Amino acid sequence: MKNLKIINVRFFAQTSSVLRMTGRELMKKKFSVVGTNVIREDGFDKVTGRAKFADDYKFDGMLHAVMLRIPETHAKINSINYLEIENDASIISIITSADIPGSKKVGMIKNDQPIFCDEVVVTPGDVLAMLVGEDVSRLRSALSKIKIDFSPLPVLTDPKKSLEPDAILIHPELGSNLIIHHPLRKGNIEKGFDESDQIIEQTYTTQLIEHAYIEPEAVIAIPLGVNGVKIIGSIQNPFSARRIIAAVVNLPLDKVQVIQAQLGGSFGGKDDIMCILSARAAVAAIKVNRPVKIRYTREESILESYKRHPYILNYKVGFTNSGKIKAMKIDILADGGAYCSMSPFVTWRSVVQATGPYEVENVHTDVRAVYTNNPYTGAMRGFGSPQPIFANESLMDEIALKLGITPYEVRKINGLKAGSITATGQKLQNHDVNLLTVLNVAAKDTDFLNKWKKYKKDKSIVKKYDFTKSVFNDSQFIEPDQLIKKGIGLAVSYRGCSLGAEGIDAAACYLSFQNDGTAYLLSGLAENGQGLRTTFSIIVAEELGITTDNIFYLETDTSRVPDSGPTVASRATLMGGGAVKNAAEILRGRFEELIQEEWKLKSEDEIVFRDNKILTTDNRSLITFKDLCKLAASRGINLSTIGWYKSPNVDWDEHTGQGDAYFTYVYGCQIAEVSVNLGTGEVYLDKITAVHDPGTVINKLGAEGQVYGGVTQGAGYGMLEEVTTENGLIRELNFDQYLILTAKDIGEIKPIFVEGKEIYGPWGAKSLGEPTLELTAAAISNAVSNATGNRFFNLPLNLEEVLLGKKLRPVEVKRGSLR
Amino acid sequence: MMPLIEILTPKNLNEVLSILSNHDKVLKIIAGGTDVVTGLKQESNRFIDAEILIDINHIAEVKGIEQRNGKISIGAATTFTEIYKNQIASKELPILKKAVSTIGSLQIRNRATIAGNFVNNAPCADTVPALLIYNATIEIESINSKREISLQEFLQGPYKTQLKKDEIVTRINIPVPPKTFVGDFYKLGRRQAVAISRITLAVLMELKENNINEIRIASGAATPIGTRFPDLEKFAEGKVVNDNFLRSLASKIGDEIIKLTGLRWSSEYKLPVVQQMFYQMLNRMTKRIK
Numbered sequence A: 001m002k003n004l005k006i007i008n009v010r011f012f013a014q015t016s017s018v019l020r021m022t023g024r025e026l027m028k029k030k031f032s033v034v035g036t037n038v039i040r041e042d043g044f045d046k047v048t049g050r051a052k053f054a055d056d057y058k059f060d061g062m063l064h065a066v067m068l069r070i071p072e073t074h075a076k077i078n079s080i081n082y083l084e085i086e087n088d089a090s091i092i093s094i095i096t097s098a099d100i101p102g103s104k105k106v107g108m109i110k111n112d113q114p115i116f117c118d119e120v121v122v123t124p125g126d127v128l129a130m131l132v133g134e135d136v137s138r139l140r141s142a143l144s145k146i147k148i149d150f151s152p153l154p155v156l157t158d159p160k161k162s163l164e165p166d167a168i169l170i171h172p173e174l175g176s177n178l179i180i181h182h183p184l185r186k187g188n189i190e191k192g193f194d195e196s197d198q199i200i201e202q203t204y205t206t207q208l209i210e211h212a213y214i215e216p217e218a219v220i221a222i223p224l225g226v227n228g229v230k231i232i233g234s235i236q237n238p239f240s241a242r243r244i245i246a247a248v249v250n251l252p253l254d255k256v257q258v259i260q261a262q263l264g265g266s267f268g269g270k271d272d273i274m275c276i277l278s279a280r281a282a283v284a285a286i287k288v289n290r291p292v293k294i295r296y297t298r299e300e301s302i303l304e305s306y307k308r309h310p311y312i313l314n315y316k317v318g319f320t321n322s323g324k325i326k327a328m329k330i331d332i333l334a335d336g337g338a339y340c341s342m343s344p345f346v347t348w349r350s351v352v353q354a355t356g357p358y359e360v361e362n363v364h365t366d367v368r369a370v371y372t373n374n375p376y377t378g379a380m381r382g383f384g385s386p387q388p389i390f391a392n393e394s395l396m397d398e399i400a401l402k403l404g405i406t407p408y409e410v411r412k413i414n415g416l417k418a419g420s421i422t423a424t425g426q427k428l429q430n431h432d433v434n435l436l437t438v439l440n441v442a443a444k445d446t447d448f449l450n451k452w453k454k455y456k457k458d459k460s461i462v463k464k465y466d467f468t469k470s471v472f473n474d475s476q477f478i479e480p481d482q483l484i485k486k487g488i489g490l491a492v493s494y495r496g497c498s499l500g501a502e503g504i505d506a507a508a509c510y511l512s513f514q515n516d517g518t519a520y521l522l523s524g525l526a527e528n529g530q531g532l533r534t535t536f537s538i539i540v541a542e543e544l545g546i547t548t549d550n551i552f553y554l555e556t557d558t559s560r561v562p563d564s565g566p567t568v569a570s571r572a573t574l575m576g577g578g579a580v581k582n583a584a585e586i587l588r589g590r591f592e593e594l595i596q597e598e599w600k601l602k603s604e605d606e607i608v609f610r611d612n613k614i615l616t617t618d619n620r621s622l623i624t625f626k627d628l629c630k631l632a633a634s635r636g637i638n639l640s641t642i643g644w645y646k647s648p649n650v651d652w653d654e655h656t657g658q659g660d661a662y663f664t665y666v667y668g669c670q671i672a673e674v675s676v677n678l679g680t681g682e683v684y685l686d687k688i689t690a691v692h693d694p695g696t697v698i699n700k701l702g703a704e705g706q707v708y709g710g711v712t713q714g715a716g717y718g719m720l721e722e723v724t725t726e727n728g729l730i731r732e733l734n735f736d737q738y739l740i741l742t743a744k745d746i747g748e749i750k751p752i753f754v755e756g757k758e759i760y761g762p763w764g765a766k767s768l769g770e771p772t773l774e775l776t777a778a779a780i781s782n783a784v785s786n787a788t789g790n791r792f793f794n795l796p797l798n799l800e801e802v803l804l805g806k807k808l809r810p811v812e813v814k815r816g817s818l819r
Numbered sequence B: 001m002m003p004l005i006e007i008l009t010p011k012n013l014n015e016v017l018s019i020l021s022n023h024d025k026v027l028k029i030i031a032g033g034t035d036v037v038t039g040l041k042q043e044s045n046r047f048i049d050a051e052i053l054i055d056i057n058h059i060a061e062v063k064g065i066e067q068r069n070g071k072i073s074i075g076a077a078t079t080f081t082e083i084y085k086n087q088i089a090s091k092e093l094p095i096l097k098k099a100v101s102t103i104g105s106l107q108i109r110n111r112a113t114i115a116g117n118f119v120n121n122a123p124c125a126d127t128v129p130a131l132l133i134y135n136a137t138i139e140i141e142s143i144n145s146k147r148e149i150s151l152q153e154f155l156q157g158p159y160k161t162q163l164k165k166d167e168i169v170t171r172i173n174i175p176v177p178p179k180t181f182v183g184d185f186y187k188l189g190r191r192q193a194v195a196i197s198r199i200t201l202a203v204l205m206e207l208k209e210n211n212i213n214e215i216r217i218a219s220g221a222a223t224p225i226g227t228r229f230p231d232l233e234k235f236a237e238g239k240v241v242n243d244n245f246l247r248s249l250a251s252k253i254g255d256e257i258i259k260l261t262g263l264r265w266s267s268e269y270k271l272p273v274v275q276q277m278f279y280q281m282l283n284r285m286t287k288r289i290k
Helices: A002-008 A023-027 A043-047 A136-143 A189-194 A238-249 A272-288 A298-304 A343-353 A386-403 A407-414 A435-446 A448-457 A532-544 A572-598 A625-634 A700-719 A776-788 A799-804 B013-020 B036-041 B080-085 B087-092 B094-101 B106-111 B114-120 B127-133 B230-236 B243-261 B267-289
Strands: A063-068 A075-081 A091-095 A129-133 A147-152 A178-186 A198-205 A218-223 A229-233 A256-260 A292-295 A311-319 A325-337 A362-371 A484-496 A506-513 A519-523 A551-553 A607-610 A613-616 A621-624 A640-646 A665-677 A683-693 A748-753 B006-008 B027-030 B052-055 B065-068 B071-075 B137-141 B146-150 B155-157 B168-175 B181-188 B199-208 B211-220
Touching: A063 A136, A063 A272, A091 A272, A129 A136, A129 A272, A178 A343, A189 A311, A189 A325, A189 A362, A198 A386, A218 A272, A229 A238, A229 A272, A238 A256, A238 A272, A272 A292, A311 A386, A325 A343, A325 A386, A343 A362, A343 A386, A343 A484, A386 A407, A386 A484, A386 A700, A386 A776, A407 A435, A407 A448, A407 A484, A435 A448, A435 A484, A435 A665, A435 A683, A435 A748, A448 A484, A448 A776, A484 A776, A506 A572, A519 A532, A519 A572, A532 A551, A532 A572, A572 A607, A572 A625, A572 A640, A613 A625, A621 A625, A665 A700, A665 A776, A683 A700, A683 A776, A700 A748, A700 A776, A799 B267, B013 B027, B013 B052, B013 B168, B027 B036, B065 B087, B071 B087, B080 B087, B080 B094, B080 B106, B087 B094, B094 B127, B094 B181, B094 B199, B114 B127, B114 B168, B127 B181, B127 B199, B127 B211, B181 B267, B199 B267, B211 B230, B211 B243, B230 B243, B243 B267
Parallel strands: A063 A292, A229 A256, A325 A362, A519 A551, A683 A748, B006 B052, B027 B052
Antiparallel strands: A063 A129, A075 A147, A091 A129, A178 A362, A198 A311, A218 A229, A218 A292, A311 A325, A484 A665, A506 A519, A506 A640, A607 A613, A613 A621, A665 A683, B065 B071, B071 B168, B137 B146, B137 B168, B181 B199, B199 B211
């Protein structure tokens, strides 16, 4: 419990001790490695199958654990009878809640999620107990012999009904289904609407989606006797896992060592679920005193893991006839599912960014997250931004259409500029506020205005299908040359970097040079497939004028490096990179002192670190970097250090939703060009142009990779992906039914980087991972509207939505081929 | 969970037939395994009881493509990739080739086989409509018998066929249509690859001076199983091809599908789309002929 408070303390001002760029650095224009294309250091191992993922680890005497569940959405467990398997030799231990020495309930923010649900099941993924033994298939067969007596309880799946007075309570002890309410009040909303010439009110919905990381969950716990327990797993945030495991097994933090195996994708999805699985494995391993592995099938993964929040978003916007927005009233309801998880933070980002990147004088926003019996929702790449962006960027196009101006103009009139005040009352300063720059670059590169006007005019009559007459009359057939229509649409966004007022924001890095010029590098942030190790190696290489192949990135291990908070919020390059640069600077300082003394230089400004050598500014070669390390070591100089980077002040008033929410922002504009098949509702993605200002680009190849992946994921969210449930039970439990886009569904993706100036982060590098994903769906929806003349209010724009303006659902949860 | 199953790898067709004649065990033939293995893993009732799998991947009698007496004979265990790359099939059976190219992914096409597609007889089996319009017949053998029947007759209902427990499909025989026939295949899925069909259509027709001399029409996925439309074909034969006629033919397929399928959760989408895309397809084809 004590540990959890650290995260719970939020919304407070931070003290400042921030690395700022020195004048020398700001003037420094030429990089040697930064901004070039560097192949990821883990790339070859991953494509050749040598990379070791969690499930690849095996230990002598290792046992396996399988989960006991019931196919119920909400039920009271009366009793669990293990009688029939008690003498089964294949079962070494039955692990239940009674085996937990510490916290029986955990959570990232609120401790509402049981490790084992032996009293009540509140969602079908819930696990009642666990069987441990040597043979997984025998353990699975034994599961069916356990007699569970339960009483089904009424099920709440509609978040709109969660707060009704007679709603059943998912967690009765909490007294309400409200997880969190974030209000935001700015200006005078009534006055704003009074000053408006026109008002639009609209409701949008977004769907539940799965992260779809390619590697399902896997973790091994190894008991270390008096030394506690060691965990190796597919874990996004080793320090969060350590905190939860320590609480559950009731050990101090130093007795829980968490090692991250190579991670096969996460996208924000291997946080809570992996903390819980690690804790279960740890409880079992300590009890049986043997290593215990948990490895999920895809079905279990989709069944139990958290998802992205579905939102219901009501927007009311008032604007003048000249296109200036005067007021926005926003009411957002997020379905948190059965557990709190990250809902308070996810929805906090929503409340900050809900107006979109626009100057709005009068804002009145309420964002609520509620409990239901649905699969629980938490962190996913985007984290509370893709939903409001879909709404506010659709709305901007609606305003434009109503006023007869272009989507470009309406954004230009209202878009944030340097010195603008955001919805939270924050003045944007100290960095390039590049919203209109990215908009202009994208519009110009795609010839947006001409195409948008042409496609808008070129619309044929889109047939409305009338299902009362299921057989066509002649007029319903589309002339063949009218079947495919082109459309273009844009979306812009701004995004607060890193954690903002969510909590303490600092990161560490360990850097240690050897006397032959090579180095060990390890950050407290984790490699989750985003290419962080390579980015960090580039930062060291740039600072010390060496090549990245001299740097060996160590295995992520909570016992080797300070807690740096979670690897989330697109904060790794900014915060972790800041710490790496700090470490490299500290060591560079020590080297400079030595060189100055050794070569009797007047000032350290004469020293240049370049091409694995040390030179003077007048190009005199002094020593190789390798020999410099040897020399330094022989003089007893410490060539190891811990770098540290702490974010500057942010502040937040949770009653008014006002404050400097984030210490800096990034800006993006994506333009989607599509062809729509008016006969089928198919949307073909011809091209996505993605213009982003991530600050300085450290690894160009990595940055482009982020764009390709983010756009593809964002397009899948816009067009295809959806987890649907029937009475809380998920239909799509594997990738045969849960469809994500393939390479064949994606046309050209064109990344363009506008590198704005920034005083924070390594050389002004900020965030890119999430910005690339958050606005693609909105851009596609606007493009499909441009092509068809119909607007879309409900994601995803799948075949039925585009053609009929609604979703159709199969009646049966189980597929025909399995019945 | 994958059950423990014995796998036999007979060396020739006679060995297969003799294994199949053993009625004591629940036997399943496995070729590409793209239905069997996934079905077992998902504990599908159609596969879960299997005690023995008979691997026919190495039986020469059920492999390969040959042309004889105006017919093309395709071995039952010929993979889609083999069909796609085969010169005879590519030249003489372009509609089958097009259907094959839309199946799953390259990896699935490398394993999945032509007979597996219709023996499994899923409503969405992509090659079934193509084989139906080619009037494909299939050879079926058991230790005591050998018969050849039309594919249409073989297919009984969703996931149901005439195949008896001791029988195996050995070959698919397709009469090569005269050069005067043109055709096309259409598939709609939720994405461009690895997509289960929502609708498939296959058409083969011969025009004589703008009159339809013969037409064969089949669909899949929108109907309970892959099906020809005899009434529709009869209605079309002898008619003059013009836009009005194509529209009336396309709307009639809507009627036919309602008759066969009834109204389902998906009808609201599929019915208009099948008519629209059938019209578009006919339009493209007849324009090409003219």
